[in-house]
Amino acid sequence: MCTTCGCANSQLLINGRKPRASASSMPLHFRPPVSNQNIIKLNQIDKNVLPPPSLPARRLRLEHDLLAKNDQLAAANRQQYAAQHITALNLVSSPGSGKTTLLVKTIESLRNEMPIVVIEGDQQTELDAKRIRAAGAPAVQINTGKGCHLDAAMVAQAMQQLQLQTHSLLLIENVGNLVCPAAFDLGEAYKVVILSVTEGEDKPLKYPDMFRAADVMLLNKCDLLPYIEFDAELAIRYALQINPALKVFSISATRGNGMPDWLDWLRSLCAQTVAS
Ligand SMILES: Nc1nc2c(ncn2[C@@H]2O[C@H](COP(=O)(O)OP(=O)(O)O)[C@@H](O)[C@H]2O)c(=O)[nH]1
Ligand SMILES: [Mg+2]
Structure with missing residues (x-):
């Protein structure tokens, strides 16, 4: 049970199979409780009874231990990326903002320039991994069951299946959710948040943790701007108000507007990683 978000992922599958249960690589939600005492007390709460006064401290401790x-584990992933000169990006957003579409278009544009591999995170189905494979890149699908985010252990397990080549670009599509993925480092070089213009300008203000944690924001579906009420300048201003260091690209993944700037940024990032 995740004490950060309350999700549980006892149904976790990686490419349709239950992950191996070896201790160190076990996804975090599968691990034995950090402290049996704390876990039992958390699970035993009768919803009709007020929690004991000391519970918030225990919950905080558990959340702290889990993170x-x-x-x-994220640091171990990062070490592996550094050793193999791999550029890893963690793509986060609400469901439907265009993560998989962006990945497909990115793969189609860059697949002849560098090895690209993808880890897909969704609660259920292998639909996105199939879209990625059809675009020409190997993909591992993680199904988190009731879990609402990927964690570093899940990514480590998926990486074993991908057998990463040196100098690869590793693109990780997180579970669609603007809350919990903000807290879980996967070892990536950059967190990329995608906000689509159908979601409303206010999302950076409503979900500040995510926009603060991100390094890059892609404002997607800009082709729809003539048809909807969405103030793109205001959305960007809100995002920069939360995180002044955010790098922003306005794009349409389907029509290709703004994609050359995004692709050039990726190219220069990968070149830096290769040279490091
Ligand atoms: N109009 C428009 N639709 C888009 C764009 N990018 C994605 N979509 C559509 O948005 C829907 C969700 O896209 P998907 O990539 O599956 O989103 P994900 O859930 O974030 O992976 C699909 O119907 C896409 O065709 C875009 O730039 N413009
Ligand atoms: Mg998707």
Whole structure:
């Protein structure tokens, strides 16, 4: 059970199979409780009874332990990327903002320039991994069941199946959710948040943790701007108000507007990683 978001992922599948249960690589939600005492008390709460006064402190401790463990595993992922000069990006957004479409178009544009591999995260189905494979890149699908985010251990397991080549671009599509994926480092070089113009300008203000955690924002579906009420300048201003360092690209993944700038940024990022 994830104490950050309350999700549980006992139905986790990686490419349709339950992950191996070896201790160190076990996805975080599968691990034995950090502290049996705390877990039992959390699970035993009768919803009709008020929690004991000390519970918030225990919950915080558990959340802290879980995130600290995730950070350790993310650091191990990051070491592997550095050793193999791999550029890893973590794509986060609400469901439907265009992550998979963006990945498909990115793969189609760059697949002859560098090895590209994808880790797909969704609660159910292998639909996105199939779209990615059809675009010409190997993909591993993680199904998180009831879980609402990927964690570093899941990504480590998926990487074993991908057998990453040196100098690859690794694109990780997180579960569609603007809340919990903000807290879980996967070892990526950059977190890329995608906001589509049908979601409303106010999302950076409503979900500040995600926009603060991100390094790059893609404002997608800009081809729809003539047809809807959405103030793109205001959305960008809100995002920069939360995170002044955010790099912003306005794009249409389907029509291709703005894509050359995004692709050039990716190329220069990969070139830096290769040279490092
Ligand atoms: N008009 C428009 N539709 C888009 C764009 N990008 C994605 N879509 C559509 O948005 C829907 C959700 O896209 P998808 O890539 O599956 O989103 P994901 O859930 O974030 O992976 C699909 O119907 C896409 O065709 C875009 O730039 N413009
Ligand atoms: Mg998708």
